[in-house]
Amino acid sequence: MMDDEILAEAPSTSAKCCKSKQAVSPSAVSGPPVVQSPPAQTPHLDPATDPTAYVKQVDGGFELHLIVDNLTCPGCVPKIEDALAVVPGIGTARVNLSLGRLKVTWSDPAFDPRVVGETLTRIGYRTIPYNAAVLDRLTDDQDRRLLRALAVAGFAAANIMLLSVSVWSGNVTDMGPATRTLFHWISALIALPTVVYSGQPFYRSAWSALRAGRLNMDVPISLAVLLATSASVMESVLSGRYAYFDAAVGLLFFLLIGRYLDHRMRARATSVGSNLLALKAVAATVITPDGRRTALPADQLRLGMIVAVVPGDRIPADGTVARGRSDVDASLITGESTPVAVAPGDTVYAGTLCLSGPLEITVDRADRNTLLAQIVALMENAGQAKARYTRLADRMARIYAPTVHVLAASTFVGWLIFDSGGWHPALMNAIAVLIITCPCALGLAVPMVQAVATGRLLRSGVLVKSGDALERLSEIDTVVLDKTGTLTLGRPELVNRDDLAAEDMALASCIAQGTRHPLAQALVRAVPPAGPAPDMREEPGLGLAASIDGAEVRLGNRAWCGVAIDPESDAVDSELWLKRPNAAPVQFRFRDRLRPDAAAAVNAFRARGLAVEMLSGDRIPVVTAMAKELGITEFTAAARPQHKVARLQTLAARGRKVLMIGDGLNDAPALASAYVSISPALASDISQIAADLIFRGERLGSVVEAIDTARRARARIFENFGMSLVYNVLAVPIAVAGWVTPLIAALAMSGSSIAVTLNALRLARRGPERAP
Amino acid sequence: MSIIAYLLPAALGLGFIGLLAFLWSLRAGQYEDLDGAAVRALLDREPLPDTDGDKN
DSSP states (O other): OOOHHHHHHSOOOOTTOOOOOTTTSHHHHSSOOOOOOOTTOOTTOOGGGOOGGGOEEETTEEEEEEEETTOOSTTHHHHHHHHHHTSTTOOEEEEETTTTEEEEEEOOTTOOTHHHHHHHHHTTOOEEEOOHHHHHHHOOTHHHHHHHHHHHHHHHHHHHHHHHHHHHHHHHTTOOHHHHHHHHHHHHHHHHHHHHHHTHHHHHHHHHHHHTTOOOTHHHHHHHHHHHHHHHHHHHHTTOSOOOHHHHHHHHHHHHHHHHHHHHHHHHHHHHHHHHHGGGOOEEEEEOTTSOEEEEEGGGOOTTOEEEEOTTOBOOSEEEEEEOOEEEEOHHHHSOOSOEEEOTTOEEOTTOEEOSSOEEEEEEEOGGGSHHHHHHHHHHHHTHHHHTOOOHHHHHHHHHHHHHHHHHHHHHHHHHHHOTTOHHHHHHHHHHHHHHHSOHHHHHHHHHHHHHHHHHHHHTTEEEOSTTHHHHHTTOOEEEEOIIIIIEEEEEEEOOGGGSOHHHHHHHHHHHTTOOOHHHHHHHHHSOOSSOOOSEEEETTTEEEEEETTEEEEEEOTTTTTOOOOTTOOOOSEEEEEEOTTSOOEEEEEEEEEOTTHHHHHHHHHHTTOEEEEEOSSOHHHHHHHHHHHTOOEEEOSOOHHHHHHHHHHHHHTTOOEEEEOOSGGGHHHHHHSSEEEEETTSOHHHHHHOSEEEOSSOTHHHHHHHHHHHHHHHHHHHHHHHHHHHHHHHHHHHHTTOOOHHHHHHHHHHHHHHHHHHHHGGGSOOGGGOO | OTTHHHHHHHHHHHHHHHHHHHHHHHHTTTTSOHHHHHHHTTOOSOOOSOOOOOOO
């Protein structure tokens, strides 16, 4: 159950709607974060980087896995490893660039793992400890098992083919039956262990399907492999002419390639998801009744505990402020990043970011009961509709498996009745039908295309998070966009630079360095500060006061700078004021800017026949103005999260397949309930978990490219199905008629597999419209 | 034809060595971080001792 009221209360309708994701945005982490050490705080007891609770004990030492948040460039690898190599006590530190993780091991129990996080913070990396329990649950050996099975099958297939080619050429030259039988036996020697070992993934899946009373693609595959192998052994015993060892093993080899590609794609998606989930695995600093501070994983917090939070940290649980004042960035909850000032007695929510002062919080609700966890649960419920989606390959399998069985069985029966040769030719022909129809091409067709498509998208900055996301993306007919952070960059920018004196800007920027407030940071981005920050104090919820040459200069909101609040104001912009003694206050105006290619992207959606709609929580005049600017006629303003979900459900009920693009936590339920969804990489963590795809960078054009690629991938999949169909239509009658020899089976099988693979690889070529 | 008595074991043996080498490299964790491996090749420093095949 989500707490509707709290979400409804959230001030999602405001002109100052700007989401700068401070803690995760690269701009905030690329430089060493300003560590303001508040009083009564040991300098390095920083909950966000305290991994003590997540250290895993392994034989001969300790091990810690960390997610490195901004591990992007190749140069990061030596930078991180070298920095840690000189830290005394650390045994090894190894970065995994593919997974974005760091593993540190040491053997001395006295070593303080917090040093790791600190060292990395100093060189500009934000780390999040990786929950060992989560790690163990997610690490399965399946990837390796498949790869091993694939290697064995590949070895066997190559060597048996070597022998088979000799046998086939022996059929037209002078090879005697004795040599042929010897070759068959050697093939059997290689094939039997391979069939037992490498076939396991298929047998297991087939067996569990049969036990559940269903048929899947693996049933005919297992049947074909096992029957072909045993019949071939029989042929070898009888010194027969034809053995299908190469077909059985080749089949396993081709299908394992498809299986492995498919698995790897899913594993990559899971790894993205688990990195995001682990963001929650942050330790909290608990103040015990006797005044000591200890680190505790956030999921072990209990009601009534007192938690200390320093500026820059996420609040670990829902609670009430017991002591301290601060601005809190609640953008994760409300999608609104104008910070909220909190004081003792106020309620704060897990996942929000403490900005300006240390807080002590009494825990009211922890772990599963927090608002954040409830929203995640709501999102999971909304996403169940997606789980019901049946993938194309599975839909094909439903028709395919019974057809193959019927064909093979009727071939067997037909030969028994109409041929005088008895059961032996009947069985051999039935096996030939099973082998010839076996879905080599089919099993490769889909995974191959998807692997190529996801690889291509990854290179252009789009991450595919679920296996069937591309299939669903190719079917959409409507695009629904959020405004803030999606059509716009979600980051305020100084707009009245031309009206300001250079002197004012320089002074304001100097002062603004001292805080994490998003508007102040926008100012620092716009006007790089010329000198160090002066002495100052921060008044949470109001602004900064700096003393310069003995005089007090203030930077903050209207009230702080003594400007009258204008109730009539309908301003679209956010503002900061600078007040110097004996001078009129100066206004700095900020506005969230459109993504550079927002209009182009909207036009591109339209050009592809998609209906475009805007759903925003922002105020009506702001949304109307933007819709007009972009030429969007369908839009809804002042929409709360539940309105967004309702709107998507209305569209779905009309049979529309909607792509939702959004970034805030307030979009998360909508992202989960849409047919398919995309989130920018700077979106809130929850939204990224909810979305099926994530795109990096400022360009919405990547979304257009993702749609194009998905559509092309779908076309390739259908072409591949078509090719398989043609091939089956040609080959099956030959098999039923009993004319198939192992040579023909091998040619047909490899030929069709190579054809679908080449067709899939066409996707990797750059499309004509994407010339760099 | 007696030549095949030498050639066949030789061919199979070589293939088998290749298979063992692959399985060893898999066990040694050489496929854990393919992106990182591409980068490490260009780093101008001593190789790290840690190449054990720990998960992740």
